Structures are given as C-alpha cells and as structure tokens.
Amino acid sequence: MAKRDADLDLLFQALSDPTRRAVLDRLAQGPASVGELAAPHDMALPSFTKHIGVLEAAGLIRTVKKGRVRTCHLVPKRYQPVDDWLSRHRKLWERRTDRLGSLAQSLYRKD
C-alpha cells in the first residue's frame, strides 16, 4: 500500500484542466509556439504560461526555445502510464465480474 506513484499524480493532475487538455489537442496536430497556443484562450499570457509549465512538468510536452520563440511539442508516450493504469483497472473489475455469475453481472449492469 501507500505505493506513491508521483508520476500518475502529475499526469492526472495535468489532464484535469480544460485549458491544458485543449493545448494537448492542439499539439496533437503538430508543434506550436507559446503564443500560438495561447491565442484561442481568453487568458493573460502569464496565466497561460503556467499551464505550459504544468504540462512540461508532467512530461506531456517538451519545449525548445529558439531565439525569442518557445516551441512546444507533444510527448505522446507520456500517456502510457495513464493508459496502463486504466487498462489494469479494466482488467481488475472485468476479472471480478467474470467470477460473478451472469445474474450478478446483470444486476451490476443497472449502472
């Protein structure tokens, strides 16, 4: 127990904000500068920059500053731990509903 998984903490936390998810959406199409990323969001730049910081701290994006422009790109493989956690869970409860008969399953299906 108490097996701290700080990685998952950071990742889920990073994903819990709509602005940040929108940034990831955008970056899925290809790299972009901080300014480009900020444009669609009605928010002061320094506020926005914090979101970039959170995403980078979680490892979901990486950034390179060239001249005065910081370019951000996605690190898709960082979704892996999240993916893993979810599929582990799916297996856990599927294994469990397997152990229950189909009657019990149908009861659970009420949700």
Place this chain on the structure above:
Amino acid sequence: MAKRDADLDLLFQALSDPTRRAVLDRLAQGPASVGELAAPHDMALPSFTKHIGVLEAAGLIRTVKKGRVRTCHLVPKRYQPVDDWLSRHRKLWERRTDRLGSLAQSLYRKD
C-alpha cells in the same frame, strides 16, 4: 474552443490522488465499507471521507448507507469518458505521424 467538459475535469482530478486511486483499486475487487476502505490508509477518518466524497462526486463510485455502515462500490463505466479522451488523442497523433514520412517518424522516436 473553451468547450467546458466538466466531466473530464472531475474525473481526472479524482484520479490524481494516490489515496483515491488505491480506493478504486480496492473496490475493483468488490464493494467495501468506508471503514474497511480507510483501514490501510494512515489518515484520520474525516480526511478519508473527503476522498470518498470526491470519488462519488466524480461518479466513479456509488455508496449506499444501510444502518450505520456506508457501503461503496465501483461504477466502472465512469472510466469511459477518460478512456474515450485518451483514445481520441492516440488517434490524433497517430494520424499525424502517419502523415509524416518514416524519416520524420524516426526523428520523433528520439523521445
């Protein structure tokens, strides 16, 4: 833009805490009372109860109070929005790396 998806906010937020993830782990094996769930966590009960509240608010668990015991059970299908978001993203960037040639792909593979 600014398409608030409060559901995902709540879900990712709920999943961002190790105590709460541990509770979900436990509940994947079957229902349990608040007391049983709290036992492995070195934490005062009222603190723990808040976590239960967060999980319930996110819809990840449901609880029934019978007598003085509140029993909690998992609502597995609530993982669905999270799952959906992730697979949408996987598709997005896979589609993109498809558009790039294999040379560009190999460059990206550096991460």
Place this chain on the structure above:
DNA sequence: GTCACGTTTAGCCATATGGCTAATTAATGA
C-alpha cells in the same frame, strides 16, 4: 542603436485541496 515582439518574472489575490481534532449522530449489541 533602438524599438517591437514573444516570453518570463515578480508579486498579488481568491478559492480549492488535503490534512487535522473535537464533537455529534445514529444504529447495534449486551
């Protein structure tokens, strides 16, 4: 050299989060 541009730093604010103790409620069992 100087000015504009893209970004960052510094500092502030309100609210949320995750923890605690003490006291309360409600149900069970002796």
Place this chain on the structure above:
DNA sequence: TCATTAATTAGCCATATGGCTAAACGTGAC
C-alpha cells in the same frame, strides 16, 4: 438502557491552484 461502533459535521490550518497586472528580459528587425 446504555456503551460501543461507524460515520459525519464543524471548524481549523497550511499549501496548491489558477487567475491577474506591471515590469523586465532577450532577440530580431530596421
């Protein structure tokens, strides 16, 4: 009935989060 038990409520605290403005920084363009 009365003590014990399971959980909740109330209230407190420290820190984190997500936003802001004003000012500074560093680079590129003219």
